[in-house]
Amino acid sequence: MGKSIVDKIWAEHVVHREExxxxxxxxxxxxxxxxxxxxxxxxxxxxxRKVRRPDKxxxxxxxxxxxxxxxxxxxxxxxxxxxxxxxxCLEFGVELAGIDSPEQGIVHVIGPELGLTQPGKTIVCGDSxxxxxxxxxxxxxxxxxxxxxxxxxxxTLWQTKPKTLKLEINGELAKGVTAKDxxxxxxxxxxxxxxxxxxxxxxxxxxxxxxMEERMTICNMSIEGGARAGLVSPDETTxxxxxxxxxxxxxxxxxxxxxxxxxxxxxxxxxxDKVIVVDGSxxxxxxxxxxxxxxxxxxxxxxxxQNDYQTELEKDSLVRALSYMGLSEGQRIEDIxxxxxxxxxxxxxxxxDIRAAAEVVKGKQVHPQVRAxxxxxxxxxxxxxxxxxxxxIFVDAGFEWRDAGCSMCLSMNADVVPNGEHCASTSNRNxxxxxxxxxxxxxxxxxxxxxxxxxxxxxxxRKVTVGAV
Amino acid sequence: xxxxxxxxxxxVALDRANVDTDQIIPKQFLKRIEKTxxxxxxxxxxxxxxxxxxxxxxxxxxxxNQGATILIANENFGCGSSREHAPWALLDYGFKAVIxxxxxxxxxxxxxxxxxxxxxxxxxxxxxxxxxxxxxxxTLSIDLEKQSVTDHEGFSAQFPISQYWKAMxxxxxxxxxxxxxxxxxxxAFEQQRETALQI
Ligand code: SF4
Numbered sequence: 001m002g003k004s005i006v007d008k009i010w011a012e013h014v015v016h017r018e019e020x021x022x023x024x025x026x027x028x029x030x031x032x033x034x035x036x037x038x039x040x041x042x043x044x045x046x047x048x049r050k051v052r053r054p055d056k057x058x059x060x061x062x063x064x065x066x067x068x069x070x071x072x073x074x075x076x077x078x079x080x081x082x083x084x085x086x087x088x089c090l091e092f093g094v095e096l097a098g099i100d101s102p103e104q105g106i107v108h109v110i111g112p113e114l115g116l117t118q119p120g121k122t123i124v125c126g127d128s129x130x131x132x133x134x135x136x137x138x139x140x141x142x143x144x145x146x147x148x149x150x151x152x153x154x155x156t157l158w159q160t161k162p163k164t165l166k167l168e169i170n171g172e173l174a175k176g177v178t179a180k181d182x183x184x185x186x187x188x189x190x191x192x193x194x195x196x197x198x199x200x201x202x203x204x205x206x207x208x209x210x211x212m213e214e215r216m217t218i219c220n221m222s223i224e225g226g227a228r229a230g231l232v233s234p235d236e237t238t239x240x241x242x243x244x245x246x247x248x249x250x251x252x253x254x255x256x257x258x259x260x261x262x263x264x265x266x267x268x269x270x271x272x273d274k275v276i277v278v279d280g281s282x283x284x285x286x287x288x289x290x291x292x293x294x295x296x297x298x299x300x301x302x303x304x305x306q307n308d309y310q311t312e313l314e315k316d317s318l319v320r321a322l323s324y325m326g327l328s329e330g331q332r333i334e335d336i337x338x339x340x341x342x343x344x345x346x347x348x349x350x351x352x353d354i355r356a357a358a359e360v361v362k363g364k365q366v367h368p369q370v371r372a373x374x375x376x377x378x379x380x381x382x383x384x385x386x387x388x389x390x391x392x393i394f395v396d397a398g399f400e401w402r403d404a405g406c407s408m409c410l411s412m413n414a415d416v417v418p419n420g421e422h423c424a425s426t427s428n429r430n431x432x433x434x435x436x437x438x439x440x441x442x443x444x445x446x447x448x449x450x451x452x453x454x455x456x457x458x459x460x461x462r463k464v465t466v467g468a469v
Numbered sequence: 470x471x472x473x474x475x476x477x478x479x480x481v482a483l484d485r486a487n488v489d490t491d492q493i494i495p496k497q498f499l500k501r502i503e504k505t506x507x508x509x510x511x512x513x514x515x516x517x518x519x520x521x522x523x524x525x526x527x528x529x530x531x532x533x534n535q536g537a538t539i540l541i542a543n544e545n546f547g548c549g550s551s552r553e554h555a556p557w558a559l560l561d562y563g564f565k566a567v568i569x570x571x572x573x574x575x576x577x578x579x580x581x582x583x584x585x586x587x588x589x590x591x592x593x594x595x596x597x598x599x600x601x602x603x604x605x606x607x608t609l610s611i612d613l614e615k616q617s618v619t620d621h622e623g624f625s626a627q628f629p630i631s632q633y634w635k636a637m638x639x640x641x642x643x644x645x646x647x648x649x650x651x652x653x654x655x656x657a658f659e660q661q662r663e664t665a666l667q668i
Contacts, residue, residue: 042502144579154649196574226573
């Protein structure tokens with residue numbers, strides 16, 4: 001029997017194995033950010049420990065950086081967290097893309113951009129969306145701060161091998177249906193727990209035909225299905241994306257490393273603990289209406305009713321969610337009015353996302369009742385977009401064009417959705433209070449967010465003429 | 470961390486499914502650089518109405534539930550982000566154990582690393598405890614070595630926990646210290662791997 005990519009990566013990284021214990025797994029890349037690391041560094045300091053491999057550790061600040069007026073930060077507590085990271089990186093010899101760096105950005109956007117993320121690596125970060133890096137055929141997962149400290153001190157982690165889930169998406173996507181819709185559809189169909197205890201391997205024709213950035217969008221939200229990691233076996237698309245990037249070998253060495261990367265891909269006869277098959281042609285543009293990502297419907301559908309559910313717990317969750325969202329059972333998705341639009345986050349803030357949204361917006365105007373924000377995932381993405389004149393398209397249409405960071409994805413900085421207002425957001429979580437106390441989040445693709453910005457409510461992107469000025 | 474073997478405490482029932490980490494500790498409180506002091510922000514948006522007024526309806530705020538050390542919740546508790554601030558907040562508030570039919574993976578790990586015992590019982594058992602807790606607060610005893618949860622009225626259930634984590638919790642061991650004893654092995658691994666990959 002063949003082996004899956006997870007089996008192969010795991011086998012290559014076990015440092016120590018002992019009966020009755022998890023495996024001690026070697027970590028190739030440790031990404032660090034300002035929110036989940038300060039307590040880990042103080043832990044090291046208290047015990048007089050060092051960072052074992054600063055060369056395999058890379059830090060940036062993204063969660064609470066302002067996306068406007070960066071030279072003057074008013075939030076003293078946030079500022080303290082940022083300067084603490086700077087001090088820690090200096091003291092422990094860790095490379096940092098700080099607030100002034102042209103490489104600064106959301107940790108899951110810059111890892112791939114800088115070529116740090118590579119096939120076959122084990123990658124961790126004190127952040128649950130570390131699953132994003134799985135798009136490259138890396139085993140990448142989020143960890144807590146105690147584990148951050150453990151990796152800093154030892155470059156290893158005690159881990160029990162997860163089960164494997166093959167999620168095959170066959171066929172073709174209809175026009176207007178994006179990678180974001182694929183993952184939202186999967187969550188709407190299988191719920192927010194189907195991946196608990198598993199690593200998801202995405203495959204099938206739909207995945208094969210996606211770009212690296214689209215694959216990242218899907219792997220990013222694996223955690224929303226309960227899986228700590230999601231990945232795609234590397235192929236030509238992966239290698240081409242990595243060719244020529246900083247931190248990636250060049251010339252002959254590149255060809256050699258590609259051979260190693262090829263060998264890590266799943267064998268065609270690999271065995272999995274669970275298999276799910278999805279028909280890609282069944283997927284439509286999706287909009288979340290509730291307070292977890294599985295509470296999502298097709299844009300031309302309606303919000304469910306209590307009768308659509310079997311158990312009391314589900315009915316209770318529906319009622320609770322709708323009361324928080326200020327929506328009613330059976331309401332049409334296209335009738336939901338929005339007051340805010342956020343295009344950004346580690347799910348959808350890469351250059352392709354920004355281009356796709358710009359196509360929709362070009363030559364049009366943001367609805368007068370809507371405040372709309374574009375926050376590129378990294379300063380590099382921002383620079384490319386500006387070189388292509390995309391910033392101008394957005395600003396002319398009435399969008400705000402910002403510096404890179406997590407921004408309104410979790411609103412730790414000043415970018416907040418006010419109480420009771422609705423936001424079409426390209427981020428990944430619609431939990432209560434995520435975008436601000438009482439804020440009502442609807443998860444959508446960049447195209448759908450852009451179209452909602454122009455109309456003040458959700459519209460079916462399949463019916464909108466895109467790019468026609 | 471000192472070891473945990475057995476303890477008795479007041480239980481409080483929070484009968485909601487999919488309680489996420491944004492609920493356990495909202496993001497505006499993640500900016501601190503210490504591990505302590507998060508307890509007053511636990512379940513902040515549920516515990517307080519606007520302007521910091523106590524929401525008297527919320528389970529944790531009921532007078533009879535004051536001083537609870539065991540939280541009973543419904544399925545998929547702790548889903549969402551990896552923030553360890555969630556167990557820090559639970560711990561700082563006074564909780565020593567959380568009982569639920571299922572937990573999200575990262576949260577489950579984070580509890581173990583901070584000496585909070587995440588206890589998985591069957592849906593029926595948790596259902597029984599949730600129903601009991603809705604009527605009145607009550608006392609539960611948890612014995613980590615016997616892996617049991619009992620009350621004074623005949624309820625008794627067994628819970629699973631890996632032998633590894635049981636030993637870690639009971640003895641209060643420092644995981645990093647244990648790993649550092651394998652330092653030579655890690656170095657040997659690094660050497661062999663770096664030669665193989667020619668890096
Ligand atoms: S963009 Fe959002 S989900 Fe991604 S790392 Fe930042 S806060 Fe987390």
